[in-house]
Amino acid sequence: MQHFIWQSKHILHYKDTRNQLLGEDYASFLSTPLAAGSLPVRQLWQEITDFEQQVSANESTYWLKFELLWREFFRWQMRKHANRWFSKGAVKGALDFAAPALNRAQHLAFTRWCHANTGVDFVDANMRLLNQTGLMSNRGRQNVASYLIHDLAIDWRLGAAYFEQRLLDYDCASNWGNWAYIAGTGNSAERQFNLQKQARLYDADGSFVRAMLLQAPS
Structure with a gap:
């Protein structure tokens, strides 16, 4: 400080x-x-x-x-x-605490997301940073969350739970509240990011992706 x-x-x-x-x-x-x-x-x-x-x-x-x-x-x-924040619909809709259900394809996609192996460089670079350091920028967190929820159609709670395991700065309210925010189950409409546009805006020269992905896996 x-x-x-x-x-x-x-x-x-x-x-x-x-x-x-x-x-x-x-x-x-x-x-x-x-x-x-x-x-x-x-x-x-x-x-x-x-x-x-x-x-x-x-x-x-x-x-x-x-x-x-x-x-x-x-x-x-x-x-x-x-x-209510741990319900599928969080603060919106009926309570649903049933465990997230994944089909075979979703289970594989979620595993790849966790292991920074989605094939989407911007996502994988941020997930590798999380897995190696326990931290990720706010911009990165929003993008990997958007990809899991909106591109892979996977229950947002699984992403929140994975972050809970990995983040050094894990804070229950901020973590689950922000995931619900991206999913649209919190206090506002859903947020979906165009990952290609985000990568162009925030990693225009590709230096972040290269720094994270052109290294030997940990």
């Missing part, structure tokens, strides 16, 4: 760099200590406020606060709807 906000002042470019996929200082990387409880969210909020008052306030400092408000929103939604 001291490095990102005060020492290097990377917070001042957060809004411009937060959609990057790999590297140092493009994001705060504070999600893990927040999830682990070693960094109180109120302390982080106050540090950002102090920085705005003492150094500078811009769209980027606001945006990091905005992301914290999203985190808070999901936590209160979890309190409000409780175990």
Whole structure:
């Protein structure tokens, strides 16, 4: 926190760099200590406020606060709807806690998704990063979730459960709330991403895909 906000002042470019996929200082990387409880969210909020008052306030400092408000929103939604978030329809429709059912083709597709072996480079690169490091950028998370749900037609809860096993910064409310958001079972309509367009926008030169896929598998 001291490095990102005060020492290097990377917070001042957060809004411009937060959609990057790999590297140092493009994001705060504070999600893990927040999830682990070693960094109180109120302390982080106050540090950002102090920085705005003492150094500078811009769209980027606001945006990091905005992301914290999203985190808070999901936590209160979890309190409000409780175990409905684990139902197939989450906060929409009738409760359905039946285990996700996959046919043979879906089971194979899900296994390939988990193992970063879908054949879609942008998806596989992000999944390999998750499997190797326990982390993935927000942009990557949205894209691999969209692919699993909308391209492979697989129950979103399986993706949320896999993330639960892998993420170092796993937070129950944020994880399940964001997966439901992509699936359209949360508080808004579904979100489906055009992966080719996303790759062109956020990995235009293919450097992220090359960095992750042109290495020996772990």
